[in-house]
Amino acid sequence: MKRVLFATALAVGVAAGYTVPVGANDSVMQATSNPSNWALQTGDYANQRYSTLAQINKDNVKNLQVAWTFSTGVLRGHEGSPLVIGNTMYVHTPFPNNVFALDLDNDGAIKWRYEPKQDPDTIPVMCCDTVNRGLAYADGMVFLHQADTTVVALDANTGKVIWSVKNGDPKKGETNTTTVLPVKDKVIVGISGGEFGVRGHVTAYDMKTGKQVWRGWSMGPDSDTLMDPEKTTHLGKPVGKDSGTATWKGDQWKIGGGTTWGWYSYDPDLNLVYYGTGNPSTWNPTQRPGDNRWSMTIFARDVDTGMAKWVYQMTPHDEWDYDGINEMILTDIDIGGQTRKGLVHFDRNGFGYTLDRETGELLVAEKFDPVVNWATHVDMKTGRPNVVPQYSTEQNGEDVNTTNICPAALGSKDQQPAAYSPETGLFYVPTNHVCMDYEPFKVSYTAGQPYVGATLSMYPPKGESHMGNFIAWDAAKGKIVWSNQERFSVWSGALATAGDIVFYGTLEGYLKAVDAKTGAELYKFKTPSGIIGNVMTYQHGGKQYVGVLSGVGGWAGIGLAAGLTDPQAGLGAVGGYAALHNYTRLGGQLTVFALP
């Protein structure tokens, strides 16, 4: 095999320990700007998941073949993707969160492995499977955020632990599922546990030492939320004093949820990091009167201080579990003849939002699945959704079953990240097409125990039997450009490339490639298990590869394994929808594709 000199040179340079000046984080910027690498889970700081590699393109993708495979040895839901830095691939697993460094120059031989010992008591406090959304890389270190909230910095060459820090306490239901974001001299870290009454926060640790630099809570007094009552804005207006407690009754904010288990993006020019917060706790809205700020909120925080510059709460006083944690994709966007610094976000609540990422101004908010019915529209002045009373679980009250709400608690889209192609200007979005019944009731809080408070059942929209769509979206107009039906929710992160193609995986286990302009299917291959991982690409030895983790599970594997039922249908119709366990079984495998 031929070597690609620049890729190797970069890897050697990083490995040799270039002293990197404190910039955005230069090692991350360098690594992500070289398309031979896949250096961040989200592709780049802008979360675009776009690669300029074009060797595999829309004309030859039909010839794609499996080049090599790797079994992770763990049979659980495999989210996230491997990283590639130079000649090394870093693969992670779900709990127990093993890490493997594979030598791409030596047929994927294992250079080193890291196998943390974690208390099995962590397993049952993880809502919805023991997934992990992958590793991060910067300054010659690989960062792992374990299920038990231990953040570990590993030497990228040896796997030796450089530092380790505890971000939370699983005994209180605090766990981790997400990746971390290395920015400048810091590592930005989130937390999971919204179904256990955990109060969410985002923490910056010093990249060299693991020492905590700042922590911004999702709710609480201004000193906790790191908000300035005058300078921090919500849709251009100051948030006011202690907005993170004033919009709650009593002490409910202390177990208020708003966890931070999604993706993080970063704008080096504005020095802002972007992320969303999850559902307020509990799922029973009657137990937490008020807007419950700042759950369900897009945050823009200063990387150095953690101070919130602006926020936007998408779903005030949530009544449906529409977590706001999905990725924030950054790109310039033309709106009304003006180029704006855009932030595009496909929320669980079914609205696709376009904001100005400098000011937090709301530019577009439109439904990205036509069946979304819980709100008619978003008021562009107040930013509030116009809730339809029929679908309000709060207005219908405790112990009342509200039916036919679309989307389901899975959201029109969950964490599975979308991709953006600067060439087509379109966003490629994996979606869920599922509705639900939701009955809230009173629950009591016990530390470390589930704190849910609602019964729900899910089913496809009336008259339909497919549960997912893969769509192309115009974020300036707020319109679907094309939409492909899928039998199940699409729970895999998309990848767009300069080869005019978009890749994604399906719950049955197919890796698919479609035409970026038309959505026409160009290639599919059935991997050993359902795909909830994200597709990535890299180049090695002059050849482009596409990789994806298989291993069904996660919320999708739990909700869809047995198939859905329609409680509204007549007797005998129940169980009529496809059951995932008739299509795929547990697995844990990396499949890497290339042209022959």
Add this chain to the structure above:
Amino acid sequence: MFAKVFPSIPIALAMSLGVAFAAEDGKTEVDGKYFDKEEEPTYNVKEDGTVDWYTYSGFRRYHSECHVCHGPDGLGSTYAPALIDTIKELGYGEFISVVASGQEKVTASQTSKMPGFGNNVNVYCYMDDIYVYLIARADDAIPRGRPRKRDKKPDQAKAYENECRDGK
């Protein structure tokens, strides 16, 4: 862990609180709660499909506390086993013990762990309810989904819930 008192209502106590009636299939009814020949809690489904309160309550509690691992309608998931296949083998006593104290299983490919709910009032005050719901599902006495008709909530259920949840 059993942090609090054993939560279920033994039939003898139930009988002392209410009047027992002989129901169909050798079941005994005490104030809306049904017991089988072994005097263990069970479900009741009338000819028109009306389920007893406890089975309905079990449906609700299951789909709040249990389904996030064990899947909808007791059918299992990629994460945890189908309880409609295991509930009868487990039996009432073992069911109560596992729900209260949890259990751990280690195999070559994975470690699975069920938490103990002995100090979680949202679960342990309703363990009988969840048990009878799962038995009804295992017997195929009720279909998937929400039971369409149910008996009214018995006074005994209200009193027990208040005492168990609030210690009043």
